[in-house]
Amino acid sequence: MTFELSAHHREILGRAREVGEKVRWRATEADAAAAVDPVMREALQESGLAALTVPAAHGGASEQVDSLAVTVVREAFGGVSAHLDSLFAMQGIGSYALAVGASERIHQEWLPRVVTLDAIAALCLTEPEVGSDLKAISTTLVEHDGELVLNGHKSFITNAGAAHFYTVLAKEDDGYSLVFVPADTPGVQVESGPDLIAPHIIGEVVFTDVRVPLDSRVGQPGQAFPMVLQTLATFRVSVAGSAVGLAQAALDEAVAHTTSREQFGSTLARLGPMPQMLGTCWMEIEQARLLTYAAATRAAADPLGALHWSSMAKVAATETAGRVADRCVQMMGRFGVVTGSTIERLYRNARPMRIYEGGNEVLLGQLAKTLTRPARG
């Protein structure tokens, strides 16, 4: 395994950085928005980068979604704007199961529009009473009079209200199925979600006797979890990329501040524990970046086989981002806690990363199970 990005991935990273630089001026506004920011969306559309989130057979960039390519884009976006990062990532997270298991009709009608961001995607797993323990969901899917009928309440759904379709996890008989639901289907109701410390397009989606054609079931009846797992296996590591980008941006802020501000006749960067704090941040970011690239390279080749690597990278990089952002705020003193400053926004944006796409404690528990299984590969 090589620890250097290939020329191909460096080119993708460079393109994503260009997009990030182009929209940096808009980041504060976009990251406070509860609806899709038109500047961010247009920049993403023009870049063509969302093609990386969909397989080539449906208008995307590569035969299989390349986890490393998605990860480096999120590294570039994560340090600039959580809104931009989420807009990009959700196109893949919300549509990947469709690419794997949806009908030809849905493939043709919807996936090319995901690539161009003319259709915004969303994935509905979480419910008011159910987070990590997805097998406890109560949303139901039944076949009735030649149609599928969906009833349930999904909670904390990214892109709720902005999405053009929802990929929904539901109980069907004794198993679990995924179903594709266009957002304008009668019976789909979006309610606004709570305000978060790091604002996000988020909401509750209620499905009341929602009727969709039989070919809206994604994959075979009762076979949702392998597709959910494939989605996570392909995209989880990209959260690590976003976290690395965020941590790097926080450190860049702290370096600029501590090398330009003087106290006690010296720059802050030379005072007391400051050098150790700066050095520790840098070391931890590079550690996280290396693990992230290594995990994403493995996930690109074999997403399911590398799931434990993706989980490790997600936990390591998001915990790093939390620690680094906190230290950077501290190094910047009162300027670190000013609402509307870049460091304050990065500090807030770092926090939810440890909770979504697999709570870090849940992932560590799964890693322990893998580690202690008798015949570990």
Ligand SMILES: Cc1cc2nc3c(=O)[nH]c(=O)nc-3n(C[C@H](O)[C@H](O)[C@H](O)COP(=O)(O)OP(=O)(O)OC[C@H]3O[C@@H](n4cnc5c(N)ncnc54)[C@H](O)[C@@H]3O)c2cc1C
């Ligand atoms: C910004 C944001 C965006 C989101 N977007 C979406 C979305 O688009 N679609 C969607 O479906 N959901 C979404 N979610 C919900 C997210 O998936 C859940 O928050 C996540 O699954 C955790 O569930 P929970 O919050 O209910 O926590 P819980 O499951 O109640 O867990 C609470 C705590 O207990 C820990 N814990 C839980 N189980 C175990 C265990 N077995 N072992 C050890 N520790 C455990 C967790 O790690 C966590 O620290 C989003 C959440 C956020 C914050």
